[in-house]
Amino acid sequence: MWPVTKCNWRFVVSGAGGGGNDVQWCFSQVKGAIDDDVAEADIISTVEFNHSGELLATGDKGGRVVIFQQETENKSQSQFRSEYNVYSTFQSHEPEFDYLKSLEIEEKINKIRWLPQKNAAQFLLSTNDKTIKLWKISERDKRPEGYNLKEEDGRYRDAATITTLRVPVFRPMDLMVEASPRRVFANAHTYHINSISVNSDNETYLSADDLRINLWHLEITDRSFNIVDIKPANMEELTEVITAAEFHPHQCNTFVYSSSKGTIRLCDMRASALCDKHSKLFEEPEDPSNRSFFSEIISSISDVKFSHNGRYMMTRDYLSVKIWDLNMENRPVETYQVHEYLRSKLCSLYENDCIFDKFECCWNGNDSVVMTGSYNNFFRMLDRSQRRDVTLEASRESCKPRQVLKPRRVCAGGKRKKDEISVDSLDFNKKILHTAWHPQENIIAVATTNNLYIFQEKVN
Amino acid sequence: MDVEAKRIMALSISKLYSLRTQRGGLRLHRSLLLSMTVRAARDIYHTAQLLRDAEEEQVVPCAPEAAPEEPMEISKDTPKEVAVKPKETLQEDKENRCASEQHSRKRRGKTALEADFLPLKKAKMETDEEKQHFQGEVLRTNNGNSCRQTETLTSFPSNRAVVAC
Numbered sequence: 001m002w003p004v005t006k007c008n009w010r011f012v013v014s015g016a017g018g019g020g021n022d023v024q025w026c027f028s029q030v031k032g033a034i035d036d037d038v039a040e041a042d043i044i045s046t047v048e049f050n051h052s053g054e055l056l057a058t059g060d061k062g063g064r065v066v067i068f069q070q071e072t073e074n075k076s077q078s079q080f081r082s083e084y085n086v087y088s089t090f091q092s093h094e095p096e097f098d099y100l101k102s103l104e105i106e107e108k109i110n111k112i113r114w115l116p117q118k119n120a121a122q123f124l125l126s127t128n129d130k131t132i133k134l135w136k137i138s139e140r141d142k143r144p145e146g147y148n149l150k151e152e153d154g155r156y157r158d159a160a161t162i163t164t165l166r167v168p169v170f171r172p173m174d175l176m177v178e179a180s181p182r183r184v185f186a187n188a189h190t191y192h193i194n195s196i197s198v199n200s201d202n203e204t205y206l207s208a209d210d211l212r213i214n215l216w217h218l219e220i221t222d223r224s225f226n227i228v229d230i231k232p233a234n235m236e237e238l239t240e241v242i243t244a245a246e247f248h249p250h251q252c253n254t255f256v257y258s259s260s261k262g263t264i265r266l267c268d269m270r271a272s273a274l275c276d277k278h279s280k281l282f283e284e285p286e287d288p289s290n291r292s293f294f295s296e297i298i299s300s301i302s303d304v305k306f307s308h309n310g311r312y313m314m315t316r317d318y319l320s321v322k323i324w325d326l327n328m329e330n331r332p333v334e335t336y337q338v339h340e341y342l343r344s345k346l347c348s349l350y351e352n353d354c355i356f357d358k359f360e361c362c363w364n365g366n367d368s369v370v371m372t373g374s375y376n377n378f379f380r381m382l383d384r385s386q387r388r389d390v391t392l393e394a395s396r397e398s399c400k401p402r403q404v405l406k407p408r409r410v411c412a413g414g415k416r417k418k419d420e421i422s423v424d425s426l427d428f429n430k431k432i433l434h435t436a437w438h439p440q441e442n443i444i445a446v447a448t449t450n451n452l453y454i455f456q457e458k459v460n
Numbered sequence: 461m462d463v464e465a466k467r468i469m470a471l472s473i474s475k476l477y478s479l480r481t482q483r484g485g486l487r488l489h490r491s492l493l494l495s496m497t498v499r500a501a502r503d504i505y506h507t508a509q510l511l512r513d514a515e516e517e518q519v520v521p522c523a524p525e526a527a528p529e530e531p532m533e534i535s536k537d538t539p540k541e542v543a544v545k546p547k548e549t550l551q552e553d554k555e556n557r558c559a560s561e562q563h564s565r566k567r568r569g570k571t572a573l574e575a576d577f578l579p580l581k582k583a584k585m586e587t588d589e590e591k592q593h594f595q596g597e598v599l600r601t602n603n604g605n606s607c608r609q610t611e612t613l614t615s616f617p618s619n620r621a622v623v624a625c
Contacts, residue, residue: 103485129484191488210488241489260489293468293504296496300489350497351471356490 022386023369023442024458025405027398029083031068032451034396044447046434050114050122053438056084056445057124058452059109063093065126065179067137084454088137090179093128105130111196113205115218123182125205129192132207134183134218142170188214188224195245201252208245213257215269227275228257228267243358244304251310258315262286262299264324282313282324284331294346294355302358307367308439314370316361319343321372321382336382336389339374341412341423354428362437373432376421377448378408394432394446394453404458462508468501 033042041062048057056068069087096105106129115123121138146168150156191209198205206227207214213228228245232238240261248254253269265278286295298318306313312333315322319340322332338359342349349355354375361372368385382389391408398405411420434447442457472494479491 098485101485104483106484108484192484238488238492241492243489260492293465293497293500296500297493300493347468350468353475356493 022388025381025392025442025444025455026458027400027403027405027453028443028456029454030396030399030451031066031084031086031454038450042450044434044450044452045108045110046112047436047445047447047452048112048114048124049436049438049445050124051116051439053440053443055087055114055122056436056454057112057114058445058447059092059112059126060450061106061108063091063095063107063109063128065090065092065109065112065124065135067177088177088179090135092126092133092135092181093131096130098130110193113196113198115198116202118202125196125198127193127196127207130186130189132185132193132196132216133181134185135179136182137177137179140176140178141172141174143173144168145171183218183221185216185221185224188216191241194243197245197247197255199247199252200250204252206245206247206255208242208257210241213242213245213255213275225273227269227273229274229276243301246304246306246313249306249308249310256304256306256313258301258304260300261296262301262317264301264304264313264315266326280326280329282329282332284322290343292346294350297350297355298346303360305361305363307363308365309367312367314361314363316359316372318355318357318359321361321370323370323384334384336370336380338372338380339378339410341410342375345423349428352428354431357431357433359432360434362435364437364442365440371435371437371444373435373446375428375431376426377430377432378410379432379435379446392455394448394451394455402458405455462505462512465501465505465508469498469505472498472501 032044033039041060041064043061044058045061046057046059049055050057054070056070058066058068060066065088066086067088068084070082070084072082092109093107095107097103098105108128109126110129111125111127113125115125115134117123121136124135124137126133126135145152146166148157148162148165148168149159185207189207189209189212191211193207193209195208196205203219204215204217207216207224208228211229211231212226214224215227216224228242230240230242240259240263243258243260245255245257248256254266255269256264256266258264262283264282266280266282267275268279269275271277271279286299301315301317303316304313311326313324313326315324315332316338319342320338321336323334325333346355359373361370363370369381369383371379371381373379374391377394378391379394380389380391391410392405393408409417409420410426411417411422413423416422430448432446432448436445438444444455446453446455476491476494476498479486479494
């Protein structure tokens with residue numbers, strides 16, 4: 001055992017950008033209605049870039065998926081920024097009713113995951129609480145014309161009027177993007193699906209609910225393999241649930257799942273068919289000085305994400321983000337406080353249900369910076385390499401094109417400085433739960449309640 | 461301390477009840493977290509009650525409250541009304557009367573032996589044991605002689621809610 005010093009890096013809030021390698025973020029676009037009156041169906045529930053970053057998908061509470069496409073602008077003109085415009089919109093899931101249990105199944109899209117592109121078409125998986133669907137998004141920019149038996153509008157011609165034969169030809173048409181459901185993976189989950197993750201083998205994927213994780217083959221819809229089952233024989237003995245799961249980015253046999261108790265289990269599918277026994281258990285001992293009524297709730301992990309290089313994973317609980325080295329199980333290698341000033345407000349946050357909010361987190365392309373959301377439409381960028389962190393805001397007030405985002409500060413107590421906002425002034429209805437980072441560039445998508453903000457790195 | 465615990469218990473129970481009517485079916489994760497909070501609050505409340513009863517029985521020098529206090533923030537939004545219907549409470553109470561009396565006697569005995577524990581530590585220990593007889597628990601403020609139903613927290617159907625899922 002080597003001597004270990006506890007290395008929780010707590011960062012000083014950085015100043016306004018500064019020189020060197022600091023990235024300055026600018027407003028690029030905002031999508032969605034401007035009304036303050038938010039229609040429930042428009043609430044964004046998931047955001048995901050595809051593997052190239054060219055496409056950006058959002059899912060909402062109304063069961064719709066909207067895909068934006070990055071325009072291929074002339075890159076030589078540095079002032080021009082590639083904008084994201086609507087590419088396709090479709091209704092992925094509809095509300096359903098389970099007659100046996102007298103339960104309504106919400107159409108809200110919980111997660112979207114893109115498949116790596118294999119041909120001209122794009123594929124994504126979208127899921128609600130019970131059913132996963134594989135959607136094919138394809139472009140049509142030409143159509144056949146000159147049929148012998150049909151008119152141009154589709155009506156059949158009277159055979160007697162046909163005197164000549166011609167070969168139908170393809171003629172260009174306005175681009176049409178079609179989304180069609182290719183597979184429906186249903187009836188495999190008793191509890192609510194919280195995660196889906198595509199395997200690096202590009203053939204299988206996992207879906208996780210509160211108590212079970214199933215492994216599917218993308219081609220086969222009528223069966224799935226149960227690989228994790230933590231349901232106790234007696235439900236009264238239930239102490240924890242699965243909150244998120246993800247496949248390793250390179251090792252097709254490895255996946256992790258997080259729990260409501262703040263633990264992460266890494267499983268190897270080669271070890272056994274049923275991965276109830278973990279290969280590694282990642283758990284940090286609780287700090288007894290922080291114990292309260294709500295310790296259980298705030299230690300519940302809301303998201304787990306592998307780094308792109310596959311060496312680390314990141315977890316998000318209510319107040320912090322932790323980076324774990326896959327080779328070290330007893331504690332994270334880095335811990336970042338997202339909004340520590342909320343620790344003394346847990347009782348109010350319990351009353352208004354905010355304590356149950358499930359924040360997501362994401363890595364940038366080279367795993368040097370992580371990002372997560374907070375309240376008051378704030379989001380946090382945590383730079384691992386530079387040991388700096390910054391709080392930014394997604395607001396309609398900073399919506400001028402290429403306007404640089406100003407760092408925000410929250411005053412935890414005592415005298416409020418100029419430009420600081422006090423904790424009691426924070427709007428807890430304005431929460432950023434879903435964020436995504438372009439896989440290669442410094443472009444981020446941040447979802448407020450019903451708007452999607454796109455920010456880009458400032459280009460000089 | 462016990463006032464706060466009682467308030468959190470009532471709040472949690474009302475949240476558990478409202479979960480049942482929420483669209484999309486019962487959320488297992490949320491139910492679990494809520495029931496854990498109720499348990500933690502109930503244990504603190506119960507322990508505080510027993511301590512108070514013990515003090516009343518004999519003259520004991522006052523010990524300072526050991527548990528760290530959660531500063532009570534008054535939120536701007538009014539908390540949801542407790543959805544517990546008095547009728548329902550009464551019926552459930554009648555069902556569980558026998559089991560609970562036995563149970564509370566048992567708890568009393570144990571507590572008398574361990575007078576100098578930290579409330580939180582005790583709460584954790586009791587949680588593990590109580591998992592075995594989770595149904596039919598009733599928190600009482602007296603020996604069951606009072607008719608004040610409002611102060612009696614009946615066995616909330618959190619486990620039933622979980623099982624039904």
